[in-house]
Amino acid sequence: MLRVLTEQERAEALARLPGWTYEPTRDAITKSFRFTDFVEAWGFMSRVAILAEKADHHPEWFNVYNRVDVLLTTHDCTGLSARDVALAQAMEAVAG
Numbered sequence: 001m002l003r004v005l006t007e008q009e010r011a012e013a014l015a016r017l018p019g020w021t022y023e024p025t026r027d028a029i030t031k032s033f034r035f036t037d038f039v040e041a042w043g044f045m046s047r048v049a050i051l052a053e054k055a056d057h058h059p060e061w062f063n064v065y066n067r068v069d070v071l072l073t074t075h076d077c078t079g080l081s082a083r084d085v086a087l088a089q090a091m092e093a094v095a096g
């Protein structure tokens, strides 16, 4: 059952997600990634897009040149869920 995380669950998740920040106005987590150049940033987005589609869970993101700003929240339960944490972990693996 898709549900928002408790504060405790959220704190535990963020402790294992270096560089991610909690955004209370959206009940979301955010991170700004920096890559070598646009091609690296776009490669990151391409790989994450495939994983997101496979998981049926998609980021809200903004890209300009080598920067990718990411916000993760779950629209179906209007808040932060385990799916967001899983996608953040996948992004960390892709970013390296």
Ligand SMILES: C[C@H](O)[C@H](O)[C@H]1CNC2=NC(N)=NC(=O)C2=N1
Residues within 6 Å of the ligand: 056, 057, 058, 059, 073, 074, 075, 076, 077
């Ligand atoms: C119909 C489709 O399965 C849903 O809209 C999925 C798509 N991707 C999604 N992505 C995110 N971030 N939250 C959702 O609730 C969500 N729901």
